[in-house]
Amino acid sequence: MRTVDLIRRKRDGEELSADEISFLIQNYTQGQIPDYQMAAFLMAVFFSDMGDQEVTAMTRAMVASGSTIDLSSISGVKVDKHSTGGVGDKTSLIAAPLAAAAGVMVPMISGRALGHTGGTLDKLEAIPGFRTNLTVDEFREQLRMYNLAFMGQSAEVAPADGKLYAMRDVTGTIESIPLIASSIMSKKVAEGIDALVLDVKVGSGAFMKKQVDARKLAQLMVAIGRRHDKRVQALITDMNQPLGFAIGNALEVMEVSQTLQNAGPTDLTRLSLELAARMIFLGRVTMTLDDAREMAQRKLLDGSGYRKFKEVIKAQGGDANVLDRFDLLPNATGVREILSPRNGYVSAIEAEYVGLASAMIGAGRETKDDTVDPAVGVILEVKVGQKVDAGAVLCRLYYTKEDRLEEAAETVEEAFRVSAAPPEDRDLILEVVG
Numbered sequence: 001m002r003t004v005d006l007i008r009r010k011r012d013g014e015e016l017s018a019d020e021i022s023f024l025i026q027n028y029t030q031g032q033i034p035d036y037q038m039a040a041f042l043m044a045v046f047f048s049d050m051g052d053q054e055v056t057a058m059t060r061a062m063v064a065s066g067s068t069i070d071l072s073s074i075s076g077v078k079v080d081k082h083s084t085g086g087v088g089d090k091t092s093l094i095a096a097p098l099a100a101a102a103g104v105m106v107p108m109i110s111g112r113a114l115g116h117t118g119g120t121l122d123k124l125e126a127i128p129g130f131r132t133n134l135t136v137d138e139f140r141e142q143l144r145m146y147n148l149a150f151m152g153q154s155a156e157v158a159p160a161d162g163k164l165y166a167m168r169d170v171t172g173t174i175e176s177i178p179l180i181a182s183s184i185m186s187k188k189v190a191e192g193i194d195a196l197v198l199d200v201k202v203g204s205g206a207f208m209k210k211q212v213d214a215r216k217l218a219q220l221m222v223a224i225g226r227r228h229d230k231r232v233q234a235l236i237t238d239m240n241q242p243l244g245f246a247i248g249n250a251l252e253v254m255e256v257s258q259t260l261q262n263a264g265p266t267d268l269t270r271l272s273l274e275l276a277a278r279m280i281f282l283g284r285v286t287m288t289l290d291d292a293r294e295m296a297q298r299k300l301l302d303g304s305g306y307r308k309f310k311e312v313i314k315a316q317g318g319d320a321n322v323l324d325r326f327d328l329l330p331n332a333t334g335v336r337e338i339l340s341p342r343n344g345y346v347s348a349i350e351a352e353y354v355g356l357a358s359a360m361i362g363a364g365r366e367t368k369d370d371t372v373d374p375a376v377g378v379i380l381e382v383k384v385g386q387k388v389d390a391g392a393v394l395c396r397l398y399y400t401k402e403d404r405l406e407e408a409a410e411t412v413e414e415a416f417r418v419s420a421a422p423p424e425d426r427d428l429i430l431e432v433v434g
């Protein structure tokens with residue numbers, strides 16, 4: 001088998017066999033296929049797409065590139081939640097403790113910020129002392145003790161995804177349905193879960209800009225999960241404006257704390273509760289989804305989700321006091337206000353621009369080797385639909401360095417549209433698949 005022949009066939013829209021896909025993934029992971037050939041293959045997939053059988057084979061090959069975590073010694077249904085990536089999306093840090101407090105086993109393997117989107121691991125690492133580099137044994141032990149453990153993808157779990165994702169990031173091939181589906185599902189299958197709740201984002205701040213594509217991605221991931229005997233449900237949710245008010249790692253931890261104490265933004269609370277309810281339902285803690293919704297609500301109101309998050313922060317070496325004392329979190333040194341140019345209604349807050357601006361001042365990564373500044377980010381002062389006066393503060397940029405502040409301020413300014421008429425209401429949860 002020659003790599004160049006497989007690239008050529010994919011380029012011409014042919015379907016590759018499972019053996020051929022496995023050849024590509026295995027040899028690339030082991031360093032026997034050079035980056036330039038893999039880059040060409042990824043671009044061929046981007047333009048020619050893949051059939052269901054090919055995506056399933058790709059997922060299998062990526063799982064086989066590492067080891068599968070064996071969680072069978074832990075009783076209870078293991079349920080994870082994963083988002084396709086958004087701006088201000090901190091729902092994992094709210095839904096996971098709520099579900100864990102309800103008795104679901106939640107092993108969570110999360111990702112890092114890349115491009116304009118944020119990453120759960122970076123948010124957790126904004127908490128002083130928090131360790132995300134658990135070994136598989138530590139991960140399993142913590143799950144057994146606390147029902148919830150967070151870790152990052154390691155060399156053991158789907159290493160092919162680590163290499164492929166980095167290559168996609170620099171070759172313009174992130175926004176591909178088969179590549180996103182195999183990337184996410186390989187990590188989830190390798191993690192040894194029984195069920196999965198997916199949050200497929202759609203809109204300006206998401207990789208999928210159109211609902212029809214988000215639906216296709218959701219259907220594909222649900223189908224891959226089923227082929228691996230996992231129960232999967234996907235919500236398709238709006239990512240045209242950032243979720244909540246906070247964008248940036250420590251700022252988002254503060255908003256998580258407020259939300260787990262039932263004092264968070266309405267959109268963030270609503271989506272986190274629905275994701276937690278679906279985790280509780282798939283975790284077979286309740287018989288019906290309505291009962292699961294009630295339970296998620298109860299775990300929020302009685303503070304047990306909040307306490308669970310504190311317990312897990314402590315168990316992973318972090319300072320749990322940060323949830324009550326925000327001054328213990330990394331703090332920015334400067335603030336820049338962005339003002340409304342006119343009276344009117346906020347008709348759009350383009351999530352992508354807010355995410356890009358936040359990344360420019362250090363909250364995210366432009367390449368995978370960049371380090372993030374945990375203190376910085378953006379706090380929105382308004383949401384879409386709100387009436388504003390000329391000169392009112394639309395958002396604040398919190399920064400520690402001034403190098404790209406002007407560029408970031410201009411970018412975030414462009415995110416806001418203030419119109420004479422109020423915008424139409426838009427649903428947050430658009431569809432359920434699975």
Ligand code: URA
Pocket residue numbers: 083084085111165174179180181183184
């Ligand atoms: N998240 C992932 O893990 N992979 C992708 O390809 C996109 C989002």
